[in-house]
Amino acid sequence: MGKDNHAAGLWRALMQSRAIWPLLALVLILIVAGLISPGFYEIRIVEGRLFGNLIDILYRAVPTALVALGMAVVIGTKGIDLSVGSIIAIVGAVIVWRIKMGDPHVAILFIALGAGILCGMWNGFLVAALGIQPIIATLILMVSGRGVGLLINQLYGGTDPSFESAFLQGLSTGSIWYIPTRLVLAAGIFAALWLLIRRTALGLFIEAVGGNAAASNLAGVNARLIVFFAYVLCGLLAAWAGIIMTADTHTSDPVSVGLYIELDAILAVVIGGGSLAGGRIYLGMTVIGALVIQSLTTATLISGLPPEYNLIIKALVVLTVLFLQSANARRAIHRLVYRRAS
């Protein structure tokens, strides 16, 4: 009896926890994918690294997850950053340009991160200092950033933007102890970010500013600085994603690299339980959100369906996940089923 109660309590706690629905969605997608493609869960070692669909999902989710983490912080301040795709484009162009200029590749890593920080500072300046609405402020960099990328490409001619760099490609496509390097690095970044947000007071300040900027100001929080910082952080994380993506294809394509990644990133944040109204940051859940999106993409790719179906499948799955998250909808479904049964 007592045990039963305990189990029921646990079950209720589980059902009420934010984490359960996105995780459930992830598991479901993986199960469906396994049904579609029998070898889906297979993991082998090829060319000195783990190889398989599950690894692929993790591997491919890294850029989206990084951008989504930055987005989660910005959304926490009640903002939004549409320019992350453009930042990726700029970072890519900068990398190729500096490589063609013959800089040491380690230095290029920092130059690229610097470029991302600079972009973030620009966004932060517009939002925090000039007080422009975030969506419009970042739209400016969104429309012009890819142009900046093209312009940087022109600095070295731009007709053949491909390059070879053992160091940078190592960061992106290499592996350490059979594990893809980018996963190891991403885990490190996640840990660092978590420490920064949760082990300093930054997280509290960001959430306070996102929840009520006027009140936070009166409570002594420097709301503008916090907002500025959030955009810089987002720029930095987008830059890291840009480095990985550029090194992955060893080419720079400012016009189409990371197109629509901002939408996926926002989606990941929301699937992870974040609200665009600001005020809360869920880092771990954001990563789960990114994994949901990537496993969906991977599953669609291997499903063999023609590409015309990709968007519809994505829409339906996203809606289903959100339905499950909505208590109201669950109640309605429950009522419907219950009535049917009785």
Added chain:
Amino acid sequence: MSDSSTSLRVEMRGITKAFPGVRALDDVDFTLHAGEVHALLGENGAGKSTLIKILTGALERDSGEIRLDGTSVDFQSTGEAQSHGVSTVYQEVNLIPAMSVTKNLALGPSEGWPGVISWRKARARARAKLARLNLDIDIEQPVGSYSVAVQQLVAIAHALDNETSVLVLDEPTASLDAQETATLFDIVRDLKQRGMAVVFITHFLDQVYEISDRISVLRNGGLVGSAMASDVSRKDLISMMIGRELGEVEAAYSGKASPQTGKEKLVAKGVGRRRTLKPFDLTLRAGEVVGLAGLLGSGRTELTKLVFGAIRADSGSLKVNGKEAGSHSPRRSLAAGIAFCPEDRKAEGLVGELSIRENIMLSIQSKQGWLRRLPRGQQEQIAAEMIKALAIATPDAEKPVRQLSGGNQQKVVLARALASRPDILLLDEPTRGIDVGAHAEIITLIRKLCSEGLALLVASSELDEVVAASDRVAVLRDREKIGEIVGGEIRRDNIIRVIAGDDDRQH
């Protein structure tokens, strides 16, 4: 009582409502007759607002029955309740700040959906409604540009409708001055005469006796009892509310004899801002309580904000602890040991999504800087201390403040200011919505802090509170400080005389 059962307007039976972790209402009965004013009393978090939210369709009940004029009703929305003649002024001022007064007053459940609005008529109606409350304001300005008190009056005007048969007022007088309160009561009496049933929630016992016919008391979600107002003494009422006797803390403060002796903590010289407040001089000393008195819109809020740096002064100089405070901002003030408790807890005080603990920590943490995060254990300890000291009714410190009752939210704002251990404390309407027991405890607490050297500035629309607590009173009129009253001179009539302007100290 038998004759009144014929005019039974509202009957609530066995109302129960639980929120996660709290049983807000437990099997509560409540009745309301036509032509009566029924006061609903109880401590902060007793469940008063919850009860009326259930009555008016703003919240769903878990169980129980509501009858309106004998027929069972189940309002799904406040709009539905309004169309059945139940209008409400909720506790937090609920208006649309960005919309003009006219538009706010025109809002409501719409008859005939795509209805076209004639703004000419809407304006006329708005003017008429406000005129009834003796409120003369520009009705084309956004509501948010007016002070909380004016907003409160507009919210009351919104609820006043001739079609209404039940009027519910949840702490309508919390931020009103005596004069506005008197106007409101005249209206309520008039409505009562015409057979309207009124529910009135307040923490001011004087007002309860002044206006109400019957009293119901809630405690911890349960109904303690109902009685005719004439049958219960003040003392009994208090013990019904808080479940014990209240000590004589409310007695007049006798320590007013020693003004101007403490160390000067804060000296303002000619501080002012164009279009906001004329330059003023003000000194706050350690161990001294300075009250701010004035009418609605006289600039009390502005004065406290200027001192705190929430509004930037464009003239004058400010010395804090003997040091010139250059460019003044909330952050700098806090670092210099000033704490501020704003009057509008919803807009400027609390971060609703964050927990009680996080809200309390905000000021201390920003004083510490972002890198030196207080360890979780210490945070919990401070929060627990504050919850205990101010008697915040909550199951635990992790509850989002949004979910607290109004009075408990106000206590959290106070708790944040106190937790930062200030030497100078600026309070703007600090006791808005706080119950009798907690009010007494807070005053005791603040006096204790003053005796330890705290300098206190308190702006309040409750003149009695100002009189009772202050060593010195600064009086404001029309955005100008017009005088100071010291020591034994601090009496209600003196202050009113200065405000009214037949005092030679003016200009």
Added chain:
Amino acid sequence: QTIGFSQVGSEGDWRPAFSANMQESAKDYGVDLKFANAQGKQEEQLRAVRAFIAQGVDAIIIAPVVVTGWDQVLREARDAEIPVFLVDRDVDVEDKSLYVTRISADFNLEGKLAGAWLAAESKGDCKIVELQGTTGSAPAIERKKGFEAVIGQFPAMEIVATQSGDFTTEGGKKVMEAFIKSTDNLDGICASFAHNDNMQLGAIQAMKEAGLNPGKDVQMVSVDYVPAIKDALDDGEANASVELRSAVGEFIYPVVLDYIKNPAELDKWIVIPSDLHTAD
């Protein structure tokens, strides 16, 4: 002479090269080129053409985003007596006299060339994976049609998997990674056909990372012939690429300038030859 040129966009490696060539060779022909980039949106293109008309240019060159929707604006150009030339993609108008001529390569032919090469190479027996361009875009549709027209002739040739790589290297790489898994390391696959080189380059990377030998285990054929694919061809990682010339200024300007000087009826399609390049 002032000539207005409305370009589709600047995606991939090929189109920027095309734009740059148009802008640079304009100088050689003494043309004042008004360049407008539609960023893949037809509405931007219509706006550009109208603005050219308002400006009173001497001729308008359009690289259409879409084939349909041109009747109205071309009529306006004719009313303003400004000749219109098409480059790159075609338009679908009822009245063919609304434009002077189309000077371009043939997407359909490109697909056919690729298909024919593959049929010859594999002796008509080949399972193919296809990397499509952006879903719904003209080159994607035409190249697919052309390619399918040829392999349809060979019963043993078959597309076993097809997905959109959005004309990008990144997209090509992702799609190929998925193909590798869904076809068990491209088991039994003899060729990869990509609608442009960028996607093929991504696919090559994906195969190399999976330990496969692109160009040897699998025939790699694509369209565009951008500089990067040349290297791949030299390294034997790609097998064939159909050239879509980007240096087309020399084909286009003479025709336009001639026409402005003396307007004479021209063929409705002046085809710029597409060459097939292979590793050797």
Added chain:
Amino acid sequence: MNRKYLPLAATIVVFIALFLVGGAMYKNFLSTLVLGNILADNAFIIIAAIGATFVILSGGIDLSIGSMIGFVGVCMAVLDRMGWHPLAAAALMICFGIAYGAMQGFVIDFCDIQPFIVTLAGLFLLRGACFMVTLDSVPIRHDFVDLYASARIPLPGRGVLRSSAIVMLASLALAIFIAHFTRFGTNVYAIGGDKESARLMGVNIRRTTVGVYATGGFFSALAGVVYALYTSSGYPLAGSTLELSAIAAVVLGGTLLTGGVGMVAGTLFGGMILGLISTLIIFHGSLNSAWIMISSGVLLFAFIVLHRFLVSSFNLRGTS
């Protein structure tokens, strides 16, 4: 002047200033022809943006606009091929738009899911549906389309007011009426200003939310019809990323993205400013692709800063 008209006035001032600058820089710019073109070429963006204005005023957002335009277009084209009269097809598609919008509104309110995400799913869903209908671009050939294209009101000078522009101005008038002179419009402002307060004041949130998105759906479907008639074709990729232009037009017109503040009329000028920026760049003509993108960002930035500057300086003077 009432302070609330200030952002609108500033938007108009900036538009006129930008137009004059263009006139000073390029020949043939300062003409009714160019003005008429801007009106017609942006008509569908502005119509869609008018719908978006309601949604944004209510504190929401609608990302499905661009896909709706594409979907309406391909359906009109396919229906035309099946022999429908364009007007009948248009009526059907507008009903679809309203129904789809209402459904989005219902999901948003009932399931309490954020509008950004529901309409993002709408963006994917409708675009995917376009591909289901047809992958090719399909022409619409009907006498009515020619009539629509040739109908015009001459303006003084070389310019003309095309039918698209006329439809757009009519929608604007309708929208201004709905927003400012009906109970529904007032409720939209109310739930955008403070949803919880609006609920407690007796506004029916569900009905208003459903109504708002249905209105949004109506205007974006209408924009789709105008786009289809304007290009006399349906193209499954038509209108990609157009939702961003529409949102930008709304915000440039002085509406706050947080809801509750703004005016429908501002959206007209917001949309025209976007068109003007593109037109200026095309008239300049000697920029390469890189600089074209950069300068549209720079001009956007310049406009926003100028707008802010105007509003704040008037604000200070206005109250003294």
